[in-house]
Amino acid sequence: MRGDGQDGYYKESSRDDLIDQAAAWLVALDCGTADETAFEVWRNADPRHASAFAQAAATWRRTADPRVPGLLETSGQTELAAEHAYYEAGSRGAASSAMSRRTALSAGLAAMLAAGGVTAWLAVPQRAYAETMVGERRQIMLPDGSTATLNTNSRIGWHFGSERSIWLERGEALFDVRAGDSALRLHSDAIGAELTPGRFGLRLEPDTARLMVLAGSAKVQSYTIGSGHVAVARGSGLSIEPLDPQVAADATAWEGGRIVFNGMTLGQAVAEYNRYLPYSIVVAEPAIASTRLGGEFRISQPDDFLRSLEDGFGIQHRWHDGKIQLVSAPSPTGGG
Amino acid sequence: MAWLRDIDVWFADHVFLHRDRHRRYAASIVRNADDAEELVQEAYARLFALDNWRSIANPHAFTVRIIRNLAIEKARRADVVRIGDAALLHRAEIADEQPTPDVVAADRSELDRVVSAMQELPPRMREALYLRRVEGLPPPQVAEKMNISVSTVETHLVKGLRLLIRRLAGRDGQNGAENSVQCEATDKTDTIRNRRETT
Structure with missing residues (x-):
């Protein structure tokens, strides 16, 4: 049984004790309530203490990763009540308070150590938020004069300090970026980019994210994407494709309150329209889902869209169970 | 710091x-x-x-x-x-x-685990952690929003961080x-x- 007494030191219970102590020190230091001298004594007493503390700090730091808000959002488990409170904070002129703090996310160890310390490493820049409800559209003037236009059911956060950062947490937005001292960093769960001055559109969907470069250029990973291209992130893959000007115009028509269907199927068109509606339109008959259609509609006038379906394709609609069902009209000759 | x-x-x-x-x-x-x-x-x-x-x-x-x-x-x-x-x-x-191999990928799966561990925290701990870490609010403002004292905020943060560390170390629910x-x-x-x- 040689050595067992020493081994026992690392056993479960004492490891848990170390975790508890390290977590308590870290939070107390973070909240400014710790006796720093006592902390130094504790940390220096044993390399295991120093190690436990560094592990706690590494985990603590992760909780403020720029991608966390997006990940929390997409998994749909965020407390609703809390969510509401955050929104209020964001809309009450939080932009000014966001600018008052000069903390910054640091990009890497080398840059940080070169900058003379680790002060910023655990810091979280205070963010401001803005969001739109379903069917809503909103333009936000950012602190540097850049603008963000939010499409339906979207949410952004931003922090403009020594770096400019914007997070798209859900939905879709157009960004008109002004020149500044530094590149503007655009974050989202699926894709991140450094933007030059210009115009960009980012749309998040459950399985894909599309970043359109309409003017200027965007750096995604190690790729520089020029104007007239779109970066599509799907799973862990990234593809960069040329962007047809007409496609780009259609994809940004929402900015003017319009929705454009250019040869897409009824199924796709309905899915697109549903983004803007508090209720949903469903294609009740699979046979008509593949009908291809074109046309331009006011987003705020779904009745026009439904009437056109009836006039142009004989597709009728009826309310059922809180939804609008689309069905093919009975054949005019069928009744005799 | x-x-x-x-x-x-x-x-x-x-x-x-x-x-x-x-x-x-x-x-x-x-x-x-x-x-x-x-x-x-x-x-x-x-x-x-x-x-x-x-x-x-x-x-x-x-x-x-x-x-x-x-x-x-x-x-x-x-x-x-x-x-x-x-x-x-x-x-x-x-x-x-x-x-x-791929540090970025490892990074992301680690992050996914952190996020799901954050989501599994009891609601008050999660809220305190969210306000402090994601929103970046100073502890007094977190306390105000949650309508509790600053020392209770600290308690929630300590307990939340402990749970996170243990869960990520596979010490809790393997x-x-x-x-x-x-x-x-x-x-x-x-x-x-x-x-x-x-x-």
């Missing part, structure tokens, strides 16, 4: 990032997950006793080597060292000192990162178990 040292940052970015690989490596040498974690923790503690950590060229490989040396030390303390043990140590070392390796190493670990039982 004078209390945060350069070595803490270095450790997080160059060593702790590869924690899963360290645990898998350790689990391929010793009998169970608990002994493996013990080995990893001991190796990490050794790093914090070093003066020259800045000059370590490959901190991940260095850490793997410490784990291996600690395992050898332990084996030497035992009465019998079997050929099987030495062979296993050798094999595992080769398997795990290959260049770290996330089973070791399982795959254990099957592979079963025949070898049997010799270790036999040895222990005879001492």
Whole structure:
């Protein structure tokens, strides 16, 4: 049984004790309530203490990763009540308070150590938020004069300090970026980019994210994407494709309150329209889902869209169970 | 934040990032997950006793080597060292000192685990952590929003952080990162178990 007494030191219970102590020190230091001298004594007493503390700090730091808000959002488990409170904070002129703090996310160890310390490493820049409800559209003037236009059911956060950062947490937005001292960093769960001055559109969907470069250029990973291209992130893959000007115009028509269907199927068109509606339109008959259609509609006038379906394709609609069902009209000759 | 040292940052970015690989490596040498974690923790503690950590060229490989040396030390303390043990140590070392594959991907799966651990926290702890860490509000503002005292905010944060650390270390509700390796190493670990039982 040689050595067992020493081994026992690392056993479960004492490891848990170390975790508890390290977590308590870290939070107390973070909240400014710790006796720093006592902390130094504790940390220096044993390399295991120093190690436990560094592990706690590494985990603590992760909780403020720029991608966390997006990940929390997409998994749909965020407390609703809390969510509401955050929104209020964001809309009450939080932009000014966001600018008052000069903390910054640091990009890497080398840059940080070169900058003379680790002060910023655990810091979280205070963010401001803005969001739109379903069917809503909103333009936000950012602190540097850049603008963000939010499409339906979207949410952004931003922090403009020594770096400019914007997070798209859900939905879709157009960004008109002004020149500044530094590149503007655009974050989202699926894709991140450094933007030059210009115009960009980012749309998040459950399985894909599309970043359109309409003017200027965007750096995604190690790729520089020029104007007239779109970066599509799907799973862990990234593809960069040329962007047809007409496609780009259609994809940004929402900015003017319009929705454009250019040869897409009824199924796709309905899915697109549903983004803007508090209720949903469903294609009740699979046979008509593949009908291809074109046309331009006011987003705020779904009745026009439904009437056109009836006039142009004989597709009728009826309310059922809180939804609008689309069905093919009975054949005019069928009744005799 | 004078209390945060350069070595803490270095450790997080160059060593702790590869924690899963360290645990898998350790689990391929010793009998169970608990002994493996013990080995990893001991190796990490050794790093914090070093003066020259800045000059370590490959901190991940260095850490793997410490784990291996600690395992050898332990084996030497035992009465019998079997050929099987030495062979296993050798094999595992080769398997795990290959260049770290895709740090970005590892980073993301780690982040996913952090996020799901955050979501599993009890609501008040989660709210406190969200307001402090994601929104970046100072503790007094977190307290105001949650309508509680600053010291209660601190309590929620401490408890939340403890739960996060334990969950990420697989100490609570076992996330089973070791399982795959254990099957592979079963025949070898049997010799270790036999040895222990005879001492």
